[in-house]
Amino acid sequence: GENVEQHPSTLSVQEGDSAVIKCTYSDSASNYFPWYKQELGKRPQLIIDIRSNVGEKKDQRIAVTLNKTAKHFSLHITETQPEDSAVYFCAATGTYKYIFGTGTRLKVLA
């Protein structure tokens, strides 16, 4: 069935460094790829998304890249800050049903 793999499961970086989270999807019909940030006990919040007709999208310190051939997409956070610490989820969909990755716990060390 449809599957999204996400790596790493945990990531610790020093404040100011960059963080990269990678996802691989199985369904070649997927055409929309959102990323959510979830703080402890809070709702998932959309931080950036990308559609299959675009290879890269950037919003300030956050960027997402998509490689349709390899079925890979990645989240890049530059100049990390302590408030970036959270769990990040990638998702993929070609319909209405989001298939989520298992999450990456990012810790930004001050």
Add this chain to the structure above:
Amino acid sequence: GAGVSQTPSNKVTEKGKYVELRCDPISGHTALYWYRQSLGQGPEFLIYFQGTGAADDSGLPNDRFFAVRPEGSVSTLKIQRTERGDSAVYLCASSIGSYGETQYFGPGTRLLVL
């Protein structure tokens, strides 16, 4: 504007009891979704409503789970004869359309079955 809201925020119940979880979507959003999130996992799809009808309930684990959206706005997820394995966070999301649309999530209901 107001985001997706869910009540209650926490629910503790005993095994075998019946529970109802409520979701208020963003006004004007025709699509509504329920997901279940277990500890340390990503959300898993349960059911999708387009308007009043359940367009896809393939993610419901078994027939103890049922959801309604009678007026095309508020939705209720109903769980009968709860089991300890039902303990999880139940998330609701809504979107303005459905295919390839951004889904906005509520804060979830944390269900604990003792």
